Amino acid sequence: MSDAGFVVAGYVITAVVLIAYIGWMAARFRRVRRGLTEEELERWR
Amino acid sequence: MISLARPAVNALGLLTLVALFVLAVLALGVVPPDAVQGDAQRLMYVHVPAAWLAYLAFFVTAVSSALYLWPRTRQPGWDLLAGSSAEIGVIFTGLTLVLGSLWGRPVWGAWWVWDARLVTTAVLFFLYLGYLALRRVPADPDVRARRAAIAALIAFVDVPIVHFSVNWWRTLHQEATVFNPDLDAQIEGSMAWTLLFAVVAFTLAYGYLMARRVQLARLEEGREERELDAAIAARVASGSERTDLEDRVPGEGTGKGNIGDPAVAGAGEHR
Secondary structure (H helix, E strand, O other): OOHHHHHHHHHHHHHHHHHHHHHHHHHHHHHHHOOOOHHHHHHHO | OOOOOHHHHHHHHHHHHHHHHHHHHHHHHHOOOEOOOEHHHHHHHHHHHHHHHHHHHHHHHHHHHHHHHOHHHOOHHHHHHHHHHHHHHHHHHHHHHHHHHHHHHHHHOOOOOOOHHHHHHHHHHHHHHHHHHHHOOOOOHHHHHHHHHHHHHHHHOHHHHHHHHHHHOOOOOOOOOOOOOOOOOOOOHHHHHHHHHHHHHHHHHHHHHHHHHHHHHHHHHHHHHHHHHHHHHHHHHHHHHHHHHHHOOOOOOOOOOOOOOHHHHHHHHOO
16 A cells, blocks of 8 residues: 555544434433433523 | 533634644654654654553543542532543553554654553553443442542553653653753744644644533433433332332232322221
8 A cells, every 4th residue: 555545534534423423422311312302402401 | 520511612623723723734744754763753643642641631531530539629620621531541542542643654664663662652542441440340439439549540651651661761762852850841843833833733633522521421421321210210109009019908009000199098997
């Protein structure tokens, strides 16, 4: 692999990790949200 | 404890996204390649800020843990902050190792070497992974938080070791470019500004991720408390049902009468 290939791989991995972490938090939030009361949802909003 | 309102968190997220996009354009298209390392050096603009973010995250974990252990400032919020920051720190330490490995392959000719900087960073990663595992061990919330806080303070000892490892031992890893012992930055021009911008962009990302993670942790904590209250109420109710049944006169209230039915409840009083 060329130098540019390693660089692109590094930037892509960084982006994927950040997106995956935010996505994982969003999925967990959706799970918790099911059990929230209206008042708690309002506080969240 | 400080918490951001949802619009502020969204604005921070948008700002982070723009900053990271600008960083990618600067690092991949504007800044010239390094005279010695060529294009491979462009990995510095994500590797160094990722390492900085790991230091910052673990520093926040250590301070929050100390504030939790200090009786005058003990609040569950500090424990929550410590846990959230450590999680982000572990992710960015892992990213630092992967990016360093990708940089090492074309420059050193090896994905991994048993170098002091690399090894101490790997140790840091596993120490905080252990810390996160420790947080999941079931226990009384206060005991769990205190145990985790002590572990966080012990693990933080490795952070300065990682940073100074390139000065204390002969290593293949280069010395710090900016924060070296002489504080003489070995970088200038557009490379220096881009690196500074990268550190700012990653710090914004940390702020955004922390805001989201702390919000989520608070919601999860609220749900756990509610589930615990419901479980205790159910236990208390089943206990009182058993008492009612034991108090009942034999033959009375059986068959049609329900538990909690005044007729059934009253049966015991007439005994």
